[in-house]
Amino acid sequence: MTIPFPGLEVRGSKSGKPIMALLDLLGRTWSLGIIWHLHSGPATFRELQQRCEKISPTLLNTRIKELKALQLVECKGVGYQLTHQGRDLFDIISPLGSWSSRWAQVLKEDSK
Amino acid sequence: MTIPFPGLEVRGSKSGKPIMALLDLLGRTWSLGIIWHLHSGPATFRELQQRCEKISPTLLNTRIKELKALQLVECKGVGYQLTHQGRDLFDIISPLGSWSSRWAQVLKEDSK
DNA sequence: CACCATGCTACAATATTTGTAGCATGGTTA
DNA sequence: TAACCATGCTACAAATATTGTAGCATGGTG
Numbered sequence: 001m002t003i004p005f006p007g008l009e010v011r012g013s014k015s016g017k018p019i020m021a022l023l024d025l026l027g028r029t030w031s032l033g034i035i036w037h038l039h040s041g042p043a044t045f046r047e048l049q050q051r052c053e054k055i056s057p058t059l060l061n062t063r064i065k066e067l068k069a070l071q072l073v074e075c076k077g078v079g080y081q082l083t084h085q086g087r088d089l090f091d092i093i094s095p096l097g098s099w100s101s102r103w104a105q106v107l108k109e110d111s112k
Numbered sequence: 113m114t115i116p117f118p119g120l121e122v123r124g125s126k127s128g129k130p131i132m133a134l135l136d137l138l139g140r141t142w143s144l145g146i147i148w149h150l151h152s153g154p155a156t157f158r159e160l161q162q163r164c165e166k167i168s169p170t171l172l173n174t175r176i177k178e179l180k181a182l183q184l185v186e187c188k189g190v191g192y193q194l195t196h197q198g199r200d201l202f203d204i205i206s207p208l209g210s211w212s213s214r215w216a217q218v219l220k221e222d223s224k
Numbered sequence: 225c226a227c228c229a230t231g232c233t234a235c236a237a238t239a240t241t242t243g244t245a246g247c248a249t250g251g252t253t254a
Numbered sequence: 255t256a257a258c259c260a261t262g263c264t265a266c267a268a269a270t271a272t273t274g275t276a277g278c279a280t281g282g283t284g
Contacts, residue, residue: 001240006216012145013165018212023144029241029271032135033124045262053125056242061263071219085215092207099204100130103197104118107183113271141240141272157231168273173232 001028003066025070030055030063032093035082038073039090042081113140115178137182142167142175144205147194150185151202154193 004010004025006018011027013020026032030052037043037051049060064080067073072086082090116122116137118130123139125132138144142164149155149163161172176192179185184198194202 006212006219011166012142018216019148019209022208022212022215023148027139027141027144029139030124032139036131036135044260046260054123054242056244057263058243058265059241062241071215071222085218089208089211089215092211093205095204096134096201097131099201100118100134103134103182103201104130106197107118110183156229158229166273168275169232170234170274171272174272 003069005070025066028063028066030059031067034060034063034067035072035086035090035093038080038082038086039094042076042078044079048080113174115181117182137178140175140178142171143179146172146175146179147184147198147202147205150192150194150198151206154188154190156191160192 001011002008004021006021007016008021009016010021010024012024033052033055034048037048040051043051045057045060045064049055049057052060055063064073064075067086068075071083072089073080074083074086075081113123114120116133118133119128120133121128122133122136124136145164145167146160149160152163155163157169157172157176161167161169164172167175176185176187179198180187183195184201185192186195186198187193
């Protein structure tokens with residue numbers, strides 16, 4: 001898969017709109033998970049693999065390359081970590097944590 | 113793929129944590145796109161297909177089933193639309209729109 | 225009844241993801 | 255200095271997910 005740069009055609013849209021590139025990226029397996037798990041601090045390749053529990057090294061490396069090219073993740077001395085932009089993005093999606101708990105509650109109620 | 117219900121094992125986690133179910137769901141091809149495109153109003157199956165530009169009917173139907181089971185999308189007289197919970201979720205991710213524009217700006221600057 | 229449009233299924237072709245093995249590099253430690 | 259690690263990462267075949275096209279079934283409308 002090619003890296004979904006804003007401005008280029010991506011899966012789901014030929015428009016080049018940034019949001020479409022972003023939705024393509026985040027819709028790829030593990031992208032969101034990697035960002036989510038990196039928020040708890042920098043991690044080495046192998047540690048990130050463990051945080052993700054079941055990601056294959058092949059795919060982890062592919063996703064890392066994409067996230068680096070799109071400046072959301074960087075590799076410094078301490079290991080992989082979110083860039084400034086990556087943290088900004090995380091800040092937007094972080095409410096998903098508490099939202100998902102309420103959602104789970106509702107689903108549970110309704111299944112009774 | 114099984115539907116990622118909170119409480120069950122999902123791709124990426126055996127913990128049953130709601131956030132992991134959500135990240136699994138949103139990380140599936142087109143999930144985010146469908147939610148994004150439904151925000152602009154209810155749509156019939158075929159119209160939703162057009163909004164998504166390139167989704168296959170097979171997959172659209174699969175995703176719809178998942179999103180319905182998880183109470184994010186419903187099918188009423190007017191067609192498919194976001195549920196109350198679906199709109200709540202959209203509200204969380206909607207800042208991605210303007211964020212992605214700034215992100216695209218930065219990527220553009222840096223590529224000079 | 226002929227004609228549409230709709231929601232959706234079938235299914236083979238294609239693309240993505242996994243799982244396992246293991247290579248290459250760069251420290252330790254004996 | 256050589257036998258050990260752990261690390262980042264690649265290879266590659268098997269398993270899964272997604273696409274693309276065709277078209278069926280149903281419910282209007284003229």
